[in-house]
Amino acid sequence: MRRVWEEILVNLTSPTAERRNEIKGMMDGEIAKEIYNVLKHIKFLVLLDDIWTTSAWDRLKAAFPEHETDSKILLTTRHKTVALHADKNGLLHEPQCLDDNESWELFEKKANFGNRAMTNFKDNERMKELGQEMLKYCAGLPLAIVVLGGLLSTKYTIDEWEMMRKNVKTYINKGKGGHDEQEYKGVSSVLSLSYDELPRFRIVGSTVTVEDVAYDYLNELVERNMIQVAALGLTGKMKSCRLHDLMRDLSLLKAHEENFLQFIDLRDRDPAVADSLSSAAGTNVGPSKKARRLAIYTDDGFSDLLPFINDGNGSLRYFIFINRDSDEPSKKVLKPLFNHFQLLRVLRLENYTWRDGTSGKLPREIRKLIHLRLLSLRNSKVDKIQSSIRNLRCLQTLDLRKTIDGGKIPNVIWSNVSNLQTLYGIPTKYLDVNDFLQQTNLRKFVLFVDKDLGRINHSSRVVTFNRLRSLALYNREDDANAIDITPVISCYPCVYKLLLDTLITKLPKDYQFSPNLMKLTLEHTCLKDDPMGTLEKLPNLRVLSFFIHGYMGNEMVCSKGDFPRLKSLCFQLLTNLKEWRIEEGALTSLRRLQINGCFQLKTLPDGLRYLTALKEVKIKMMPWEFQERIEGGKDFYKVQHVPSLVFLNQLDTDSSTGSGDESLSE
Template sequence: MAEAVVSFVLESVRDFTIQEAKFLSGVSQQAEVVQTELQLMQGFLKDADARQGQDETVRIWVAKIRDAAYDLEDVIQTYGLKVVSKKKRGVKNVLRRFACIFNEGVDVHRIGKEIENITTRISELRSNLQKYNIKELTTDRDGNDGESSFQLQERLRRTRSHVVECDVVGLESNVEELVMHLVKDENRHRVVSIWGMGGLGKTTLARQLYHNKKVRQHFHSFAWVCVSQRFQVRNVWEGILIELISATKEQKQEIKDMTDDEIAKKLFLVLQEMRCLVILDDIWRIETWNLLKDAFPNVKTESTILLTTRNQAVALPSNRSAFLHELQALNEKKSWELFEKIAISGRADIDLGIFTKKRELGMKMLRHCAGLPLAIIVLAGVLARKNTVREWERVHENVHEYIRRGIGHEEEYEGASWVLALSYDDLPYYLKPCFLYLGHYPEDSEFLVSELTKLWVAEGLISLRQQRHGSRETMEDIAHDYLSELVERCLVQVRTSGSTGTIKGCRIHDLVRDMCLLKAKEESFLQINNSLQENNSSVAAEAAQLGKIRRLAIYLDEKADRLVSSRDETNGHVRSLLYFFPQGWMPRNIEGLLSPLKDFKVLRVLKVECLNQVEVELPSEIGNMVHLRFLSVKWSDIKKFPPSLGNLVCLQTLDFRVSNYVAVVIPNVIMKMKQLRHLYLPRNYRAKGKLELSTFGHLQTLYNLSSEYCDLKDVGRLTNLRKLVIIVSSTLQNMEEILKSTGNTLNRIRSLLVFVDKQ
């Protein structure tokens, strides 16, 4: 994922240097040189990312590149924000001005040296490319320059039509439905697609259809082709044509001598004139279909193309008529039936007591499979070799590893993890960090799309450079598109939807989450602490080996007595800090509960929600976190906020929806946060004078706008506002005043709520 990190850092640094060029004049040359070094490195990172799983040296090299890129971004933005802050404060006399000039000169010299040191690091790493045999890849994976590290996976994934699985459970209704669509004559679909996540049994279902008696009687000719991620169009066409016409040796030679156009035309005519069933197994990308489809009839034909895919965009593109069949996970009953068939059936010597104990253990272990047939087969295959109850108990104690890695849990390609990881490997570089970010959320939890997209934007994972030309879409719109693509690729599951079909809440399959955390660990993307009682030295040692910890998700348990661990060397590099509390959590030590947060100097995301069992105070030092883009203390019991919040000029999302019923004091400093995109004020608050909101040119969301403490006329200047919640005091009876004040904005708003405060 170094390719993604370097790309995002380059965009971030480039954008920042453009916006703040007048304040970076002293180091602009050094910043330009280091950006050039990173740009020269980009072409080699695709190969390095692909190879780091097989080569520990390359993995360390990639980690160093990631760290250098992140350090560059931190250094430039920290310095830039410091200089901007000084310029805005101004000075009142000559001596103070002279001191500021001197200090700025020192800062320029220091920052210049730091950038030069990073440049040297990157240059030295680039000079080692030849030593590691890392090549510059300019073609896509579907081109001729396929990476050798994928060759073993290609061989293992290749499917054959003649193989018929014996252990098939839970596909009967799927077979029945699809047979009907394949053999019916009226309103037939030219393409039938089977879509679902890796390991659900798409290939198994396709084989059941391929050998089905009714299907065999209906079609005259058959072909099965496994379309790998690094396929060759001509090879696929040749394979289909040879199978459909049962080519003789002479015909095979004729086909070999044909041009690509001649093969495509010949295959087109065969499919048009005969009733054929062609199964294209394991298609990954819409580009693959677009390259192959020229040989398939696009007019009325009795032939059918059946394809299996993990990508909904392949299964049901907008430009063709296709029937989509979404394959679902097995229910508890079918899961046990498949498990028992492999792990227990056929053992005549098993007595009732042993069977009962194994069934109890088996049912517990099956919960970790979450209905995924591949995981059930892997687990059952391991247990089929274990005879005693004690052996089953040992598997139960480490069940995740056995499911992930298979028999003996040392054979990587025997387990479920690598099959699921293929979906991650196939992601474009810009989606990989977005997917890994989902690892922050606890197992089985539902995450809100509205929050997730804001976090992605705050972390710099979304850029307007990815915006479609001429479009007025926001970064949040792009983030929603990215999430939809992860859903289409079966890496994210939709849990709740809105009345208009928009995705509201999502989750990820437990085994996909396991794979996500494994990849996040390999990439030094995310560190999860299950309790602050853990030994932090092991975390620091792991960070030193794989790269600095940049993101922390902390799952507090009932025993934890504080929020933040004692300061260590990792805190200075953490960009994202998300807390997840057990219900009703109450710390024993309330004094200064949030104070240690000041140690996180480059923090961009801080999510401390649901601290509602104790009254806490937001420390004034939070104003030193000048990099913060996302701050949420939602549903926490906070009575007042420090004026130092005005220093957080980079904030994009500020969520003040605290839980207490007493009016919260809001300092009149919010107007300084000119980058705000989403502002959530408390339901009950007060302020000295009117809160000024007219400076928020980027604001899209405004919750709990009070007619008493805000000037409603400011709303008319918020040209990008999409969601608005207004609280009207009981003294304001006439809604006409609101409508006049907000008239210029209301025609753009997608969601408007008005509450009357009766207090």
Template sequence: MHDLMRDLCLSKAKQENLVFIVDRPNASSLSMIRKEAIEKSLPLKVLNYVEEHEDDDCNPLFWILITLARSTGRHKIHEICRYMFNNFKLLRVLNYEIRTRRTRDLFGGWKLPSDIGNLVHLRFLSLRNFEFQRSKLPSSLGNLRCLQTLDLRVDDRIHVPNVKWRMEQLRHLYLPLRCKSRTKLKLGTLTKLLTLVNFKTKNCYLKDLINMTNLRELGINLPFNIENFNEKELGENPPIIGSKYLHSLSITYEEGLKIFTLFSIDVIMKSWSKIDPRHLAHLLSNCTSICKLSITRVISELPEYHYFSSHLAYIRLICCKFEEDPMPTLEKLPNLRILELKYTSEGKEMFCSAQGFPKLESLILAELYKLEEWKVDEGAMPSLQRLEIEECGNLKMLPEGLRFITTLKELKLELMPKAFKDRLEEGGEDFCKVKHVPSVIFQKCG
């Protein structure tokens, strides 16, 4: 490289803070430069590094950070972040996700500086699992108009300012699990959204979903209410979902997740919010293309099968506490391939009729504590390959119809009584029902 070209490159590099030149006379300043460089880059690299080495007691960076936090306090880390927000203006990706308790102790409990609004070129921002000193996000987030992914799934109940409508380039939006009651977000301008998680009608406008014509994945967190709902004719209500491409829908209730250790699950579930079955039926009738459905803790009865999309291939139902057997409805879905039922039934009997579940390949029955008898007709579940039964302590025996399912390749039994296991082992009363199954697994039984 010519000397003049070299000088020009060094000059530009210095202006952009890309290089430091240390000659021998000034070598003593090297340690200061290194310290300054570490402090400038700390917020970008430290989280991932610490988390990857959290179990390493000799991890030098972790102990350096402990020393820094104890000697200078979180205020110093806060100032480092402010410096970054004001000087790294070409930054595209910022991931502050907290995955470990150690990292949370170092970086949790601080106020997100409003200077973050200076990072106008950001495409990705994650604040997942962060704990904030003040339970509100700065309105300067609205300046980040180039954002394509925004993850705000924090543990605290926070206030989110109504500035998301300005982020028209957003593709993936993960809202907080719990928002302050005064939070009300307008999302109708986010027509490019592909993913929307933790949508609540209490904090968002239901009518905005009709404008999200490219939505692929929708996660609804209760409460979910439809205003001016026509109870007599569901079809007369205006459509809810505007996207023809929605393939995944989850509905859950997160408010009670952290109190399991204090009360019994049955007491908690009685206080949980529920979705009106008619609202659920109307919502599902709008989701004509979904292939994955997950419902947790929000219903006690299923809508009739014709409200479900014929494309459904995966259904997961947890803690729904059905008073009636859900199988007569679910077995009519023509393309269902995977079904998971966990703590969902209050009934003592479950029945699968002939020709039911024509394409079902995997069935998981877990924690159906009151289930005593399961009947399967010959011809039911003709494509079943994997069956898992976990912690169904009152189930007396496997159904007789299981012997006719010749496609079954694996049967896994976990946390079942010893008497149940003995019936299925060679020489047992029910061994004839499973002897054609290549793999029978007993795990923690008896």
């Protein structure tokens, strides 16, 4: 509930970094009230996808007004009782399965049937007959049709299609399926066929990393329509993906059959769906002695784990505890957890503290987790990391953000833990230069800098981190001195993402940045000279964001021909910016522009009218006069070609100087 509400509020209001931190610190009721008020004043469509239970909706609904609002809630669910429970008077839409013509149209597209170079008319007709016969087993369900089409898209002969037809029949006759409903048996059988048709795994070689092979597998699953791409990253690679409910059921069923994974859900669920979930996932009352991996979902945290610790099954591989309540676990529970579940690969103890409210040490028993790949202690009160952490030789990700302020990190971590790829939240004062320079496998690095930064980056031993792709430097100390970041970024010549949240002496020259740089964020850098003359020359820059005090100057100019590939530009709380000019021929690829809290900026640049690729302009926390100039006023001609123009949280004149009340505008 908390995560869903936070995500909704962030998407509704596009908050600043400071505001995001405030949201994370709010009580649940406060977040619900914020969402409630926004939806009452601004017209939004909120889609809540895949609500399984009536209790899930009951936990969420406090944030959504029932009356006196123009906002709408669209809720999807596989269970009619959930929809009727949410709103008995609401519009209930029950999608129907596709008919024969619609099924064939979708299948033809996914199987690439229409583009096949068929020279023999009879072969073409036979393939069509086989396709239509196999479609019957899909029962008109789009997911099954898409998966079947994906399977056949790589098969080009009639013999292959004949064999596939026989396999489909075999699977249906076996009666496989994770659901009692007859209509789903054929669907589950088709999905099972897609699973069993997967090729054998490839072996990782000396020049191929595990991540490379995994990404190839991921692409293969996408091509077969077994998983769906949710978002792409800056480089065009998959950033996140989704799994259809039925495909997830199949995956859990296969995992259970092969003793690969046992899934135990101790959270409250509606009786109407509990049985079907247990059947699909292979769950039961207690853990199986044969299962190689154990996943436990619980609302009560540590207390629910004690029976499993006493049971003797140590197959738990993934444990997350993100504390949001006052009843916090003690070291008495952590010690047996570490002693018993020694096969853990992922351990996240976040927002963790001791019962007496003081900071403390992690139990030394953590040394037994020698298989651990990820350890996160984010936002936890730990004043010392035990030297026994040196045993975690397989560790690849270490997250210590907001964990050890004023604490200690043993030097042994740098020499013994040499496989780190992701490192978050390390203060420079705890880095041993010689040992840290051995961490050449780093791919993501978040560093909290201070006066010791020079000691690290001006070392006589020059080392470049050629594998690093993402770098973030933070310094929020009140007495922070400006630092020279040029020698810092020269150590990381291949980064794609760079975040600078620290006072800097000057902006490096364009040739001193990584030529691969795609995303750049500047916050609290307090630049005095217009940075655009330098940044416009970065050949691959796609996303550029200026946050609070990122630039302290009055004017900014985007020149003709600059930023040829920039797609997103954000100005947030640049309180000194008065004039921004865009010359014709600049920013030709820009698609998204956001201006937030730049109170002295009186008008949009005239050059916006030349940006034909621009799809969205979002104006937030700006004076009312600024909005009035754009909405049908003298500045409307600059943005009349933009499909999406959004105004949020506009301020009256006094508010822009910090003394008025904030109001909302549609």
